[in-house]
Amino acid sequence: MSAIIVLILLGILVAGGFLIAFVWAVRNGQFDDDYSPSVRMLFENKKPKEEETIEAENPDPKQ
Amino acid sequence: MELQKFTYDNRLSSLFLKATILWGLVGMLVGLTIAIELIWPTMTNGISWLSFGRLRPLHTNAVIFAFVGNGIFTAIYYSTPRLLKTPMYSELLGRIHFWGWQLIIVAAAITLPLGITVSKEYAELEWPIDVAIAIVWVIFGINLIMTTVKRRVKHIYVAIWFYIATFVTVAVLHIVNSINLPVSFFKSYPVYAGVQDALVQWWYGHNAVAFFLTTPYLGLMYYFIPKAANRPIYSYKLSIIHFWALIFIYIWAGPHHLLYSALPDWTQALGVVFSIMLIAPSWGGMINGLLTLRGAWDKVREDPVLKMFVVGVTAYGMATFEGPMLSLKSVNAISHFTDWTIAHVHIGALGWNGMLTFGMIYWLLPRLYKTKLFSVKLANAHFWLATTGMLFFAIPLYFAGFTQSLMWKEFTEEGFLKYPNFIETVTQILPMYWIRVLGGTLYITGVILMIYNAAKTIKQGSFIPEEQDEAPALEIRKPNPDKGHRRLEGKPVLFTVLALVAILIGGLVEFIPMFMIKSNVPTIVSVQPYTPLELEGRDIYIREGCYTCHSQMIRPFRSEVERYGDYTKAGETVYDRPFQFGSKRTGPDLAREGVKTSRNYKPDAWHYNHFMSPQKMVAESIMPPYPWIIQNDLNTSTTTGKIRAMMKLGVPYPDGFDTKALEHLQKQANQIAQGLRDGGIDVEDQKEVIALIAYIQRLGTDIHRESNEPIFSEN
Numbered sequence: 001m002s003a004i005i006v007l008i009l010l011g012i013l014v015a016g017g018f019l020i021a022f023v024w025a026v027r028n029g030q031f032d033d034d035y036s037p038s039v040r041m042l043f044e045n046k047k048p049k050e051e052e053t054i055e056a057e058n059p060d061p062k063q
Numbered sequence: 064m065e066l067q068k069f070t071y072d073n074r075l076s077s078l079f080l081k082a083t084i085l086w087g088l089v090g091m092l093v094g095l096t097i098a099i100e101l102i103w104p105t106m107t108n109g110i111s112w113l114s115f116g117r118l119r120p121l122h123t124n125a126v127i128f129a130f131v132g133n134g135i136f137t138a139i140y141y142s143t144p145r146l147l148k149t150p151m152y153s154e155l156l157g158r159i160h161f162w163g164w165q166l167i168i169v170a171a172a173i174t175l176p177l178g179i180t181v182s183k184e185y186a187e188l189e190w191p192i193d194v195a196i197a198i199v200w201v202i203f204g205i206n207l208i209m210t211t212v213k214r215r216v217k218h219i220y221v222a223i224w225f226y227i228a229t230f231v232t233v234a235v236l237h238i239v240n241s242i243n244l245p246v247s248f249f250k251s252y253p254v255y256a257g258v259q260d261a262l263v264q265w266w267y268g269h270n271a272v273a274f275f276l277t278t279p280y281l282g283l284m285y286y287f288i289p290k291a292a293n294r295p296i297y298s299y300k301l302s303i304i305h306f307w308a309l310i311f312i313y314i315w316a317g318p319h320h321l322l323y324s325a326l327p328d329w330t331q332a333l334g335v336v337f338s339i340m341l342i343a344p345s346w347g348g349m350i351n352g353l354l355t356l357r358g359a360w361d362k363v364r365e366d367p368v369l370k371m372f373v374v375g376v377t378a379y380g381m382a383t384f385e386g387p388m389l390s391l392k393s394v395n396a397i398s399h400f401t402d403w404t405i406a407h408v409h410i411g412a413l414g415w416n417g418m419l420t421f422g423m424i425y426w427l428l429p430r431l432y433k434t435k436l437f438s439v440k441l442a443n444a445h446f447w448l449a450t451t452g453m454l455f456f457a458i459p460l461y462f463a464g465f466t467q468s469l470m471w472k473e474f475t476e477e478g479f480l481k482y483p484n485f486i487e488t489v490t491q492i493l494p495m496y497w498i499r500v501l502g503g504t505l506y507i508t509g510v511i512l513m514i515y516n517a518a519k520t521i522k523q524g525s526f527i528p529e530e531q532d533e534a535p536a537l538e539i540r541k542p543n544p545d546k547g548h549r550r551l552e553g554k555p556v557l558f559t560v561l562a563l564v565a566i567l568i569g570g571l572v573e574f575i576p577m578f579m580i581k582s583n584v585p586t587i588v589s590v591q592p593y594t595p596l597e598l599e600g601r602d603i604y605i606r607e608g609c610y611t612c613h614s615q616m617i618r619p620f621r622s623e624v625e626r627y628g629d630y631t632k633a634g635e636t637v638y639d640r641p642f643q644f645g646s647k648r649t650g651p652d653l654a655r656e657g658v659k660t661s662r663n664y665k666p667d668a669w670h671y672n673h674f675m676s677p678q679k680m681v682a683e684s685i686m687p688p689y690p691w692i693i694q695n696d697l698n699t700s701t702t703t704g705k706i707r708a709m710m711k712l713g714v715p716y717p718d719g720f721d722t723k724a725l726e727h728l729q730k731q732a733n734q735i736a737q738g739l740r741d742g743g744i745d746v747e748d749q750k751e752v753i754a755l756i757a758y759i760q761r762l763g764t765d766i767h768r769e770s771n772e773p774i775f776s777e778n
Binding site for chain 1: 289769
């Protein structure tokens with residue numbers, strides 16, 4: 001019977017640790033750039049230079 | 064910063080793409096064959112390797128691991144290098160992966176029809192093939208992870224996360240569920256027994272759906288939908304959130320496959336709760352996919368690729384809403400064991416996986432072969448055939464499911480079962496099975512159009528084996544100035560470990576207690592190990608895939624207890640390796656088939672004649688005949704080894720029983736055969752049918768045994 005308590009506690013511990021890591025990640029600005037990666041992947045290899053300037057010339061896809 | 068030149072290799076994605084098409088056609092044709100067998104059971108009369116029970120695992124394995132599997136690899140080998148601005152880590156590993164995977168598929172296509180199977184759904188392949196899968200999968204994983212390590216962009220796009228989660232989780236699932244003790248090269252027994260085996264299996268089975276059919280295809284969606292629509296994903300933020308939520312929640316939901324079974328109640332409740340929670344991340348993905356097309360619906364009207372993606376993602380939304388609903392105990396009470404489940408999974412398979420695969424193929428072909436698609440018209444025709452095919456497949460089966468389940472549960476005013484004959488509930492839904500065949504035919508016709516279209520496109524184009532690109536090297540900065548999730552994204556190995564931890568938690572908490580606490584599987588004194596003959600019979604039952612149509616799990620409902628006998632207890636299954644609960648009742652439940660006082664009881668002679676020709680005993684039966692079981696001699700060369708393996712796994716046979724096993728087997732076989740001969744049936748002791756009858760007549764009888772004396776006396 002003690003095994004189950006140990007295991008559940010262990011599970012909660014790991015799950016909790018994971019949760020803390022996640023919350024920490026959110027609080028530390030994981031969404032700082034939650035936009036440009038989605039646009040960058042659209043550019044084909046024919047224009048590799050554009051990738052460096054993408055942030056500056058960011059075309060608004062919403063138009 | 065210096066620009067580095069490198070190339071993307073198109074050869075592997077092209078190979079995987081062709082394999083996807085080929086195995087897709089094969090898997091679907093096998094599916095059509097078994098759909099026809101259900102309405103024409105004597106179609107393949109006497110050909111063992113074409114019988115329903117052997118082909119059904121081939122169908123599921125082919126469409127999941129061969130069709131969708133190769134589809135996943137097509138997407139990964141095409142999109143990963145482009146997203147990470149680097150070639151795949153190793154071309155050699157890629158080639159080993161491709162040919163190894165195809166070899167495994169061929170091995171499956173040979174062994175499954177021969178009846179070489181473990182009988183755990185979607186994990187039927189025997190241990191040597193399981194080992195090969197593990198090796199090839201790890202080779203694929205190394206290639207994927209190392210490509211991520213060697214990338215030239217800091218940020219790892221969301222699709223890659225889904226790919227990594229797929230690799231890690233499938234590796235864990237496959238390995239844990241396949242821990243078997245080999246008896247011979249073609250036969251092994253799981254280390255888990257009964258209810259525990261069921262829990263491990265459905266933890267695997269559910270997550271095979273989650274991490275083989277869902278997460279890699281979400282990755283595929285996040286690459287190919289934006290590409291095809293030429294618009295960024297609707298919300299990148301949402302993609303991050305629903306990714307984490309999805310992988311964390313999915314792993315706990317497996318027990319919803321075992322509701323009302325002999326599984327402990329708390330485990331069932333856990334499965335239900337997490338299944339309901341799954342709606343949120345699943346719909347996060349669906350909404351993100353569909354809303355990517357906002358303002359681009361004019362393109363959807365024209366482009367068959369986008370049309371397929373839209374229907375595919377919509378089907379995903381439907382299936383992931385339906386799934387949690389089916390996990391509610393009250394709904395599951397009706398849906399489980401019926402064709403409702405079959406309809407549900409085909410919305411996922413034909414809609415989500417099929418449509419996304421087809422869309423990807425139509426998008427990739429012109430790009431890999433530097434040409435235009437041969438015929439957009441044909442692709443549009445394929446779209447409509449696939450869409451209507453899916454509907455003609457699923458809708459009749461929903462009706463079949465409701466109808467049959469309600470008939471099973473219907474009582475007369477006097478309190479008797481209204482349809483006590485199982486066969487009445489079968490003939491009622493046969494028209495629906497016909498329409499299902501029509502739906503499948505439409506769907507396959509679409510695939511044939513695609514093959515023609517693809518062949519023509521390939522012929523008119525010229526293959527581009529490599530594409531040039533250039534990008535600056537990834538600057539390694541220390542200390543890492545990025546914070547939070549961005550920092551996490553920069554550390555693929557750390558990310559992998561975290562994902563592993565996330566999924567392991569689910570496994571740990573859920574099934575390790577099952578091993579630890581004896582009280583989870585109440586032992587029943589009168590439940591005893593199978594005799595050697597019964598064990599051999601059980602292995603024939605497994606070989607023939609009886610579990611694909613017959614459950615061995617009576618749920619605690621009045622309608623089931625009335626029809627089949629006392630509900631199944633966990634303690635009755637402790638010697639079942641593997642468990643045989645089944646997931647579909649195309650025929651009646653067999654958990655108490657051997658109980659002599661039951662109104663279902665049939666004598667040995669009935670079973671003998673029924674295996675020879677089910678239609679002779681029940682005119683409208685849709686069970687195929689099994690003449691080869693009547694004709695074949697039982698192979699007893701491994702009996703001693705089987706008993707020894709069971710003893711190793713803790714089955715309490717008396718000391719030294721393995722050496723006496725054959726003698727015991729022959730004695731029992733003689734008894735049964737003599738009984739049949741006395742009844743005028745000309746049968747020899749050593750036929751397979753004798754063993755199978757011995758097993759069938761043992762089913763469910765242990766709790767009815769009057770004395771608790773061991774059935775294996777030392778003398």
